[in-house]
Amino acid sequence: LLYDSSILHLSSGALYPSPEEGWQIYSSAQDADGKCICTVVAPAQNMCNRDPRSRQLRQLMEKVQNISQSMEVLDLRTYRDLQYVRNTESLMKVVDGKLKVASENPRSLNPKGFQELKDKVTQLLPLLPVLEQYKADAKMILRLREEVRNLSLVLMAIQEEMGAYDYEELRQRVLLLETRLHSCMQKLGCGKLTGVSNPITVRASGSRFGSWMTDTMIPSSDNRVWSMDGYFKGRRVLEYRTMNDFMKGQNFVQHLLPHPWAGTGHVVYNGSLYYNKYQSNIIIKYHFRSRSVLVQRSLSGAGYNNTFPYSWGGSSDIDLMADENGLWAVYTTIPNAGNIVISRLEPQSLEVLQTWDTGFPKRSAGESFMICGTLYVTNSHLAGAKIYFAYYTNTSSYEYTDIPFHNQYSHISMMDYNPRERVLYTWNNGHQVLYNVTLFQVIKTSGD
Numbered sequence: 492l493l494y495d496s497s498i499l500h501l502s503s504g505a506l507y508p509s510p511e512e513g514w515q516i517y518s519s520a521q522d523a524d525g526k527c528i529c530t531v532v533a534p535a536q537n538m539c540n541r542d543p544r545s546r547q548l549r550q551l552m553e554k555v556q557n558i559s560q561s562m563e564v565l566d567l568r569t570y571r572d573l574q575y576v577r578n579t580e581s582l583m584k585v586v587d588g589k590l591k592v593a594s595e596n597p598r599s600l601n602p603k604g605f606q607e608l609k610d611k612v613t614q615l616l617p618l619l620p621v622l623e624q625y626k627a628d629a630k631m632i633l634r635l636r637e638e639v640r641n642l643s644l645v646l647m648a649i650q651e652e653m654g655a656y657d658y659e660e661l662r663q664r665v666l667l668l669e670t671r672l673h674s675c676m677q678k679l680g681c682g683k684l685t686g687v688s689n690p691i692t693v694r695a696s697g698s699r700f701g702s703w704m705t706d707t708m709i710p711s712s713d714n715r716v717w718s719m720d721g722y723f724k725g726r727r728v729l730e731y732r733t734m735n736d737f738m739k740g741q742n743f744v745q746h747l748l749p750h751p752w753a754g755t756g757h758v759v760y761n762g763s764l765y766y767n768k769y770q771s772n773i774i775i776k777y778h779f780r781s782r783s784v785l786v787q788r789s790l791s792g793a794g795y796n797n798t799f800p801y802s803w804g805g806s807s808d809i810d811l812m813a814d815e816n817g818l819w820a821v822y823t824t825i826p827n828a829g830n831i832v833i834s835r836l837e838p839q840s841l842e843v844l845q846t847w848d849t850g851f852p853k854r855s856a857g858e859s860f861m862i863c864g865t866l867y868v869t870n871s872h873l874a875g876a877k878i879y880f881a882y883y884t885n886t887s888s889y890e891y892t893d894i895p896f897h898n899q900y901s902h903i904s905m906m907d908y909n910p911r912e913r914v915l916y917t918w919n920n921g922h923q924v925l926y927n928v929t930l931f932q933v934i935k936t937s938g939d
Contacts (some may be wrong), residue, residue, distance in 0.1 A: 507698060534801040554642060558635055585793045586611045681815055682930030683862030683876070687896040687915065691925045694738050697721075700755060700805055701918045702905040705734070708761040709911050715779075717759055718923075722805040722904065724751040724769050724774055730779065737923075744939035750775055751776050753795065755905040755918065756810030759817055760838060767809040774811065774820065774841050788841040790834070792824040799823040799853045803872040803904055814861040821866065823853045833858065833866055833884060849882040849889060856880075858906035860915065862928070867892070 589608050592599055697720035708711040716737040718729045728746040731737040751769040760767050762776045763785065772793040776786045793809055799822070800807040810821040818836045821844075823829050831849040836842070849866065857872035871878035880893035900920035905917050908928070915926040 508802070522603060540719060549644060551642060555562070556640065558638055558642075561631065561635060564930055582611060582614055611845050615702050663671070673884070682860055682932035683865070684867055684892075684894065685931045686929035687878070687894060688917075688927035688929075690897055690899045690917075691927075692922050693734070693925055694923045695921055696740065697918075697920055697921055699902060699905040701921075702755040702757050703737075703908075703918060703923050704757070704759050704907060704916055705909060705912065706759045706762065707907075707911060709815065711911055713760070713762065717750065717764070718757070719757055722753070722755050723752075724806070727766065746777075748775075748777060748780060750787075753806040754800075754809060754820070755805065756807060756812070756821070758811045758813050758818070759909065760813045763838075765811045765818065765841075767806075769806075772809060772822075774809070774836075776838075776841060780846065786839070786841055790820055791843070792822075792826065793822040793832075794824060794829075799829050801859075801872065802854060802857050803902070805904055807904075810859060812859075812907050813910065814863060816861075816864045816910060819861050821859055821861075829853055831859070831868070831882075832868070833861075833882065835884075835891050845884075845889060847882065847884055849880075851880050851882070851889070857905055858917075860906055860908040862908050862910075862930070867894075869903075869906065872898075872903045874898050876903070899924065 493811070540844075551708055586608065589604070589611070593604075593608070614766075635835045653936055675707050697718065700716070700722045701720040703716065703718045706718055714733045716731040716734055718737065719725060719911050720727070726746060726748045728744060729743045734743045736742040748764075752766045753769045753771075756767060759779075764775075764779065766775055766777070767773070768775050768787065772790045772795045774790055775784055777783070778785050790809060795806070795808045796807050797804060798808055801810075808822060814820065816835070818838045820834045820836055821831060822834075823832050827848050829852055831851045831853045833847045833849060835844045835846075837844055849868075851868055855870070857869040857876050858868055859868045861867075864884045866882040867878050867883070868880040868882075869876045877896065878892055880889065881892050882889045898919065900922050903917050904922040905916070905918040909912075909916060913928060913930075915928060917926065919926045
């Protein structure tokens with residue numbers, strides 16, 4: 492029995508939503524031998540998130556967060572105003588004393604004394620808006636108290652509806668099963684790219700050009716995210732603890748590379764950053780945990796310094812990437828007449844293991860990425876771009892393709908596939924964007 496499966500792969504982090512509601516067989520047929528051929532779409536993860544109660548809980552959490560933020564603002568403002576009142580306390584005592592003297596002995600208040608008293612009272616006028624703010628804050632406290640009371644009622648209603656079932660425990664069990672399902676899907680093997688999803692904007696940060704990535708090594712439990720802004724002489728790499736931290740711009744450390752980079756074709760593979768050294772065709776392997784260069788090697792004959800860049804320029808001569816088959820370098824040389832060259836690299840020594848000449852002119856490519864040993868090339872970095880060319884290293888053959896994708900921000904300067912998560916990472920005009928991919932697979936069952 493054979494199954495041709497077009498599968499949408501998602502990571503366990505629920506970062507890549509999809510409209511699919513479950514397993515869907517949307518075509519079936521028989522081949523010449525009478526074997527069943529089915530095309531299947533796998534379900535998106537975290538189906539429980541669509542449960543109405545889950546949605547209610549998320550809305551409640553958002554309300555609680557809003558209330559907490561309001562309380563913080565209120566606390567900060569009250570503290571500030573209290574400091575102001577304390578600072579004017581001595582002034583009020585002086586005014587009070589002068590008023591008492593004047594009331595007991597009106598003749599003691601001469602013109603000069605009256606003017607001094609008037610000046611002191613003028614200095615107290617800024618207290619009026621502070622007192623008005625206190626009135627407004629008192630109303631806010633009443634409103635917040637009412638919202639908290641409403642939240643309590645809603646939570647009690649949800650608890651009664653759930654009855655004896657621990658909904659959160661059930662949800663976690665379903666998530667675990669979905670994670671195991673998608674882990675199983677990851678073992679199904681490689682496939683041919685047939686589609687790219689709509690873009691998912693994770694964050695807007697940095698300049699027009701840059702790159703961002705997670706570790707591409709399979710398997711890996713490393714959840715860190717790295718960001719490298721710019722393409723020219725950069726040295727600063729930001730490392731975020733998780734994708735959620737990257738989205739919020741928090742919990743990061745900085746790495747200052749010993750040598751500046753060129754282009755945006757960097758890749759993280761098994762805890763190390765591989766990048767092209769500025770104004771050279773040298774590839775550097777930088778280990779994040781030891782903060783040291785483990786190895787550097789020249790990519791023989793490779794053009795650099797905008798000799799053979801992608802169509803957008805940006806010193807993108809050498810593009811490093813990883814897929815299910817390992818580490819790759821995409822570049823070109825003068826003997827190859829500016830056509831794209833693919834080399835598979837040994838990750839420890841950076842030695843070139845094998846090389847292919849694709850025959851596709853690199854300056855006509857917007858970006859490229861590897862999936863399952865196949866290089867996919869876009870025909871532009873601008874709006875209207877599509878995946879136009881595919882080169883298969885396993886057969887040393889190519890074909891022209893027509894796979895559209897939405898270039899939402901109209902200027903892609905980095906596009907890389909992550910085989911661990913099976914998504915495309917892109918840097919698009921200062922936006923960090925993800926795309927899900929659809930792969931066409933042939934899966935042989937044990938009974939075949």
